[in-house]
Amino acid sequence: MSITKLLGIKYPIFQGAMAQIAFAPLVGAVANAGGLGIIGSGGLSADRLREEIRKTKEITDKPFAVNLMLMMNNIPELIQVLIEEGVKIVTTGAGNPAPYMPILKENGIKVIPVVPSVKLAKKMEAIGVDAVVAEGTESGGHVGETTTMALLPQVTSAVSIPVVAAGGIADGRGVAAAFALGAQGVQLGTRFLTTVECPTHINFKMAVVEADDTSTTVTGRSAGAPVRSIKNSMIAEYLRLEQEKATRDQLEELTLGSLRKAVFEGDTDRGSVMAGQIAGMCNEITTVEEMITTMFAEAQEVLNRLGNVILTEEKELVLS
Structure with a gap:
């Protein structure tokens, strides 16, 4: 079954569950535009998550998801909120969803973990998840080590469940490339x-x-928790402290509250502006609907054009 039919969405596009950002205004807009909006529950209480779910429902009647950061200690409470509020799609990160699979599946919730490796993708398939998001190191925020170009074909070859590509995609060409890799x-x-x-x-x-x-x-990287962000004064200081073998406490003191500082206060010099390597292509502000429809129209054009590409006897790519 295709990912769109599995989830009841028009376009096969997920909106990343960006911490402190992926809330109702964005999630609802993505859902209304035909994609899968995803609420980022990291750092939220059960009551706060319930509030965000209900706000999203006021904006859209389309399917949307909630992301669970499994390292949090209130996951059972958050899952109870999902059940009570009728959320039917969950993405997961920062941990193994296996302990929660029985209750999630009993309540008809589709589970889609984000994975950085083939080994983890296969493990997730074995415990019965519905799909996986294979995320390359090009992504913003917390990242793995393998690039999307290398990771994606290996994951799609290793599992039989649907695979969603993440990392380094910002236009229709990236979408077409992801489909070409499986x-x-x-x-x-x-x-x-x-x-x-x-x-x-x-x-x-x-x-x-x-x-x-x-x-x-x-x-x-020195603390085993790599994060990709846009360079600024705070990042430069962090890198200097890392080179000087600063303690984890010193590093945490520098970054404490830095994401909120950037997201809500607009301090992009001392705050953490998490973004991926593809930021250089994100050079205009558009509506969600315009972005999604333009992206998939371009992707279709690319795929149609590539349908006319042949490999000659001289092993050269040419348009027929």
Whole structure:
């Protein structure tokens, strides 16, 4: 079954569950435009998540999902909220959903973990998840080590469930490439940061719009928790402290509250502007609907054109 039929959506596109950002205004807009909006529940209480779900329902009657960061200690309470509010799709990260699979499946909830490796994708298929998101290191926020180009074909060859590609996708060409490598859908985060409905400070959006292909870097490798963000004064200081073998406490003190500082206060110099390497292509602010429809029209054009590509005896790609 295709990912669109499985989830009841028009376009095979997921909106990434960006912390402090993926809330009702964005999620509802994505759902109304035919994609899968995903509420980011990281750091939320059960009551706060319930509030966000209900706000989203006021905006859309289409399917949407909630992302569970499984490292949080209130996951059972959050799952109870999902059941009570009738949410039928869950994506997961930062942990193994196996302990929660029985209750999720008993309540008809589809489970889609985000995975950074073939090994984890196969493990997730074995415990009965419905699909996986294969996320490459190009992504913004918390990242793995393998690029999308290398990870995606290996995952799609290793599992029989639908695979959604994430990392380094911002236009129709990226969508077409993901499908060429075996994906049934795509997940985008960074491109959604530059949409009208994204509930971030305008400074945050403009930091992404003004970024180029070399604007991001990864911090936190020394602590085993790599995060990709746009370079600024805080990031430079963090990298310096890492080189000087600073303690984890020193690093955490520097970054404490930095995401909220960027997202809500618009401090893009001392705040954490998490974004992916594809930020250099996210150079205009559009509505969610315009972004999605344009992207998939372009993807279809690319796929149609590639349908006329043949490999000659001289092993050269040419248009027939």
